[in-house]
Amino acid sequence: MENDKALFNIGIVERETGIGKDTLRVWEKRYGFPSPVRNEGEDRLYPEQQVVQLRLIKRLLDSGLRPSKVVGLELDALNALLAETPQTVPGYAPELLELLQMVKRHQVAELRLALNKIMFRQGLHDFLSKTISPMNNLIGDAWLRGEIRVFEEHLYSEQLTMVLRNAISMIRDANGSPRVLLTTLPGEEHGLGLLMADATLSVCGASCVLLGVQTPINEIVWAVKAHKSDVVTLSFSSVMPVAQIKAGLEQLRQALPDNVLLWAGGAGVARMRKPEAGIQLMGPLADLSAAVSAWQAH
């Protein structure tokens, strides 16, 4: 009665954690974890608890640890490791914590108002790099630790989307330069990073065309041709496997004309080591501004 939570089959767990089916099975054989129960047909059924652990493990792997060190560990050990992960900055500004409080209290209208106020106070550029970027980390951490629920994260994303879309629609410039096409590759369904990039680029004077998420590679090529884009900007969230990012970038680079630049940003590319040829990896959002300046100065 106490532990009859939800059970998930392997397909759902793959979607939920971003860890492939094959990998889940081979971990089970090699490390003895995860250890799903089985139904009548011998299909694996993963308890919710283990899915939580898998999410934490994914996060740790993304931050550079090796599977052999973390795959077997219990929740406590995982959290301990996570705490000493360099990425997690403990010193969140009080203002950000206030925003988090609003999310936790489901104060939708207040949250949007607060975001808008900060945006107008700091200016769009600083708003994105000094408030929203760390705020996204804070929200991500809070979710990882189970402090906020999925729907609360959705709520935050929606309000931020509203704020950014409004701002973007005011500063759109069809005649700016460079002409930038923004989208994500198939498999990457998070669009917030794109909005942040769009806002950053637009405020620098670029002319942005947003294509939404999950555009197949050959479609991107067509769109570039249609819009005579100078640059393609892709966003990758932390849930995208590095290998997929690499493969996608390489493929797109080959398919695009040489004179079209390729900029890749987001938490997903932050953990890529060496940059591919012909592809510029953007770490913080400031890199985007710098890249635009460089372009505008020819």
Added chain:
Amino acid sequence: MENDKALFNIGIVERETGIGKDTLRVWEKRYGFPSPVRNEGEDRLYPEQQVVQLRLIKRLLDSGLRPSKVVGLELDALNALLAETPQTVPGYAPELLELLQMVKRHQVAELRLALNKIMFRQGLHDFLSKTISPMNNLIGDAWLRGEIRVFEEHLYSEQLTMVLRNAISMIRDANGSPRVLLTTLPGEEHGLGLLMADATLSVCGASCVLLGVQTPINEIVWAVKAHKSDVVTLSFSSVMPVAQIKAGLEQLRQALPDNVLLWAGGAGVARMRKPEAGIQLMGPLADLSAAVSAWQAH
């Protein structure tokens, strides 16, 4: 020399086409297609041509055809089938055809301007039911017939999203009634329907909270509790399997308190036969307005 285009491994083909690895392998065994070449390590390598065919096949399957009828077919046959797929009424208003032309010519700014103009001329309510609804059908048909490309559909969606988000942000009313929560179930990643519903409801005086897409069922329940929502509105696009819709609705209905209404709309529910108990199926957008009026009159 002519046909040594790109070769894709199975993982990439899965991403590009949305067809799972297992499915690709079992199709090969059952229907003899696709027929990838192999590298030294016996890994499958799919020629670009076959990936194109697979994309067409995916379209046809989504529109209701069965794999045994289409998986083996050549390009010509696929295109022929695509041409005779159920076409909705050809009698589109000239104005809509003009909008389609803008999409085809990639006139992004003009398209948004045109949409905004029509919205202000017709009013939000008529704009959605008399222009956007049929326009979405027109776009969907054009895509199915290969008259427009994926990126052009994305482009249209983005402009419409911008227009609707702007409108919604102006008419949000935190104190309206009923209090409505809008989202989609896991598996449904199309958010345009939600925006249309949000706009329709908001203009009728409802107080809407948009949760984004793919909210797990138990999260919806939590969100309802947090917001003291009177109604949950779900949107289902045509790509969602009816069975999945039914199962999801039933599950959510059971999980929600009895006094919370459940409204379901979108192209996906249009082909559902009988309505489930405790769930109101919304056909055209006008149904939503009517439902709000009914609610407001107690």
Added chain:
DNA sequence: TCATGATTATTGTCCTAGACAAAAATGATT
């Protein structure tokens, strides 16, 4: 001491071949 190259270990992804349950199509019956 640090960098560079070679060697071993780790790890994700792909393979074959088969099984099964859910969904769809078909046939039978009211």
Added chain:
DNA sequence: AATCATTTTTGTCTAGGACAATAATCATGA
């Protein structure tokens, strides 16, 4: 024409193995 039972179709899961790319370790020379 609608409902129910049966058969076919179809996607997804299983096991167990193989391999190549990446990372870690060790050895070498500057």
